[in-house]
Amino acid sequence: MKTGMAAWVAFLVLLAGAASAATPGGASLPRLLPDGKPYRDADVSARGLPEAAQPGRHALRGVFPQLSPVRRLTDEGWLAAATHRESAARINFGRALRIQPNDRRLLWAYGWALLNLERPAQAMAAFRRNLALRPDRRPAWQPMAMALTYTAAGDREAALAWYRAAASSDPLRWGSDAAALRTTLYWTSRERALVRQLIDTAARADAPSRSPLAAASARASAHPQ
Structure with a gap:
């Protein structure tokens, strides 16, 4: 179990560090298709991302100082991705993944951040890791x-x-x-x-x-x- 978790940590951190070298779009993704059943499960981890910053706000340090370290790194990483600052996004998500690789909100936000950075293969990996942590659920955000x-x-x-x-x-x-x-x-x-x-x-x-x-x-x- 520890070996498997360590492998996932290494893989996700590698994605955070290597995203800038990846080729946007055209990536080879595993073909996963819906099974015809509805996806309606509420998921409390899939909420609370900050909206895009006001002009100039992204230049401020410590935008989310009151939050826990992983939550702050997640929000600042997503905000960086949403405002097209890939290097800052990679740094924040890489640090968060090293601290708490199985945080489902972190993985969900990381997936959306990677979509904003035009990295669909890495986004799919983050979403799949999130889903694998609760395989019995069918979250409404998945489709x-x-x-x-x-x-x-x-x-x-x-x-x-x-x-x-x-x-x-x-x-x-x-x-x-x-x-x-x-x-x-x-x-x-x-x-x-x-x-x-x-x-x-x-x-x-x-x-x-x-x-x-x-x-x-x-x-x-x-x-x-």
Whole structure:
């Protein structure tokens, strides 16, 4: 058990240190697909990320001095990633992972930070580690996290499968493109760009079934001469 944990610590810290050398997008990700069941479990670890700083605020040291060391490093790491300061993000997350590698909020935030830094393969590793710590749960955040990770990696089929899983699991937030845009109104610019890319991919995938030619073909098949 200790050997396995040590391996995970080394792996995640390596990701934190090597992210800047990775190739954005086009990464080879394991193909994980939804199983058709809803993802609705609440997850208290998946909340509380700070919003992007006001102009100039990121230059201040100790933005979150009142928090525990891991929580402070996590929040400052995510804030650095959200404001495109990759080196600071890697340093903060690397330190946090060395202290508490199995902190699920840390791993969740790390995954989103890596998506903001355009590192989908590393983001997937962080999300999977989070999920592995509670394998009996089906957190509500999982479908969109997976959908956007696969979108960033260029795997349209997997991205659409997870987007549909999000819509069926939580129709109020993800049941339509308008709902998805409304839900992500205050997400980071990079996250919203991925959401728009995902919506565009879904629209193009649905387009053939909506075209007049496809409709005429369907009518002809239903009513043969």
